[in-house]
Amino acid sequence: MTPERIKELKLFANTGRRHIIEETHAAKSGHPGGSLGAMEYMTYLYNEEMRIDPKNPQDPDRDRFVLSKGHCAPALYSVLAQLGYFPVEDLVTIRKVGSYLQGHPNMNSTPGVDFSTGSLGQGYSAACGMANAAKLMKKDLNVYALLGDGEIEEGLVWEASEYAAHYRLDNLCIAVDVNGLQIDGATKDVMNMEPIDEKFLAFGFHVVKINGNDFGELEKAFAAFHAAKGSGKPTVILMTTVKGLGVSYMENQAGWHGKGPNDEECAQALAEIAAARKKIEEE
Amino acid sequence: MAEVKKIATRESYGQALVELGAMDERVVAIDADLAGSTKTGVFGKAFPERHFNCGIAECNVMGTAAGMAAMGLIPFASSFAMFATGRAWEIIRNSIGYTRLNVKICASHGGISVGEDGASHQCCEDFALMRAIPGMLVMSPADDVEARKMVRAAYEYNGPVYIRLGRAAIPVFHDEDYEFSIGKGEVLHEGTDIAIISNGVLTYEALKAAERLETEGIHARVINMGTIKPIDADIVVAAAKECGGRIITAEEHSVVGGLGEAVAAVLAEKYPARLRRIGLQDVFGFSGPMAELMVAFGLDADNIVKTAKEFLSE
Numbered sequence: 167m168t169p170e171r172i173k174e175l176k177l178f179a180n181t182g183r184r185h186i187i188e189e190t191h192a193a194k195s196g197h198p199g200g201s202l203g204a205m206e207y208m209t210y211l212y213n214e215e216m217r218i219d220p221k222n223p224q225d226p227d228r229d230r231f232v233l234s235k236g237h238c239a240p241a242l243y244s245v246l247a248q249l250g251y252f253p254v255e256d257l258v259t260i261r262k263v264g265s266y267l268q269g270h271p272n273m274n275s276t277p278g279v280d281f282s283t284g285s286l287g288q289g290y291s292a293a294c295g296m297a298n299a300a301k302l303m304k305k306d307l308n309v310y311a312l313l314g315d316g317e318i319e320e321g322l323v324w325e326a327s328e329y330a331a332h333y334r335l336d337n338l339c340i341a342v343d344v345n346g347l348q349i350d351g352a353t354k355d356v357m358n359m360e361p362i363d364e365k366f367l368a369f370g371f372h373v374v375k376i377n378g379n380d381f382g383e384l385e386k387a388f389a390a391f392h393a394a395k396g397s398g399k400p401t402v403i404l405m406t407t408v409k410g411l412g413v414s415y416m417e418n419q420a421g422w423h424g425k426g427p428n429d430e431e432c433a434q435a436l437a438e439i440a441a442a443r444k445k446i447e448e449e
Numbered sequence: 450m451a452e453v454k455k456i457a458t459r460e461s462y463g464q465a466l467v468e469l470g471a472m473d474e475r476v477v478a479i480d481a482d483l484a485g486s487t488k489t490g491v492f493g494k495a496f497p498e499r500h501f502n503c504g505i506a507e508c509n510v511m512g513t514a515a516g517m518a519a520m521g522l523i524p525f526a527s528s529f530a531m532f533a534t535g536r537a538w539e540i541i542r543n544s545i546g547y548t549r550l551n552v553k554i555c556a557s558h559g560g561i562s563v564g565e566d567g568a569s570h571q572c573c574e575d576f577a578l579m580r581a582i583p584g585m586l587v588m589s590p591a592d593d594v595e596a597r598k599m600v601r602a603a604y605e606y607n608g609p610v611y612i613r614l615g616r617a618a619i620p621v622f623h624d625e626d627y628e629f630s631i632g633k634g635e636v637l638h639e640g641t642d643i644a645i646i647s648n649g650v651l652t653y654e655a656l657k658a659a660e661r662l663e664t665e666g667i668h669a670r671v672i673n674m675g676t677i678k679p680i681d682a683d684i685v686v687a688a689a690k691e692c693g694g695r696i697i698t699a700e701e702h703s704v705v706g707g708l709g710e711a712v713a714a715v716l717a718e719k720y721p722a723r724l725r726r727i728g729l730q731d732v733f734g735f736s737g738p739m740a741e742l743m744v745a746f747g748l749d750a751d752n753i754v755k756t757a758k759e760f761l762s763e
Contacts, residue, residue, distance in 0.1 A: 287508075
């Protein structure tokens, strides 16, 4: 990527952070922390990696993305709106009666959403089914899924992992957002899943470890996924991120997993995000 | 009744699935290490590339089935009824029901017919579990012919379907030209003194009971209710009106949440009538040969006759 392209992506992610705050403020609920931390991944995936056409969201040959950690819907909705799947103005209707933007993604109501998620572990399992179906149907497409590091405590995640390796789903690229926090506190205290890399290695995965808030590292991670195609191994990107990144009082705070900012908090967050934007523009 | 041939509805399922697989390459079968028992193994032999064993992981059976359906395939997902509908319920609810995906859950060994395996493997709650999911079709065939037609109907319907199949060979009484329609009950024996509404293996028992009642001058109407949801309200109301306001339901299922409650809801809302429910009376089963269990839990013609006579004498 050129420095200009990286700058564009940073601006896209910055806009996404603003949307996340506006969405969770308008809804007076939702999940800003994980959404903010995953913004670089979501930005890179949709702008650089996936073969999609927002004008043709049901194209049968498109790449698929499943937001298995469905509570990060505010991030997904921002990306889809920015790409033109639906109007940006509609983002603030999230979680409101009559809105097509449900609290957790709904494939039947929202253009661009490839699978309905929210109950942890299920999106990943469905993504495995999609990747295997693509192989059976001889479609040259990739299936991506984003999981939380709390989510991988679900038993279904490991049922799906044994399946992904057994069926040699090298068209599947999952990412685990390792921000170290879940609702009840630090993941290492609630249910320690480390060493996560060794677990996935033991299951037969191609494991890539990166800083998930760095576009250059994301580029390398997806390049590694493409390089592993043909190996029969599914790829997992273990990406360290900062939960709440971009809003000082939310960063690394488990308390900001699942609540919306009030008016004052919203104003501060938007001011910080605007200041960050200015810095990106001046780079 | 003359001796009739017996076939297990899971065998019918395997046969119907192979026929569907031959005509439509979108049909795939998904299993959890029970392909031999659920009879999807027959499909697997015919179309190995379209048979996906998930190992002993029922939740992942349902999750991957949903993903395959989202790609345009038509997955038939199978396990024992207990594990398909019980263990994997929430995956079915969220990833198949809420998404309205085109997955056919065809579970074998429903009811107490697993017999000797005991209560851990017997499933008398599957109708209740599946009925509770919005938009889920719930069906249970009474014999081989109905099972094959039902599997075909499920394939032709676009959306989530649950079909409960049995382990044991049961009498085949439908003619091959029987036409099954989703949501329609079927009057198998006419009568106006009392009505027996049943499904699965209990329908044959209900027919035997009706013949015996006939010899005692009691004319019982027997209705086979292959579809539990959506229930055929018209045929229930007609029975209540025309059969002395007395209805017996009979099912290889708990009286909680199954056919009996579905019929009770129709009666209570549309045409109040008196009801007796034959089924497991809110208890777990236990180990034993199926035939002995059916008697122990009153799931037989004897108990239907007894219940009808008591009901009529009240």
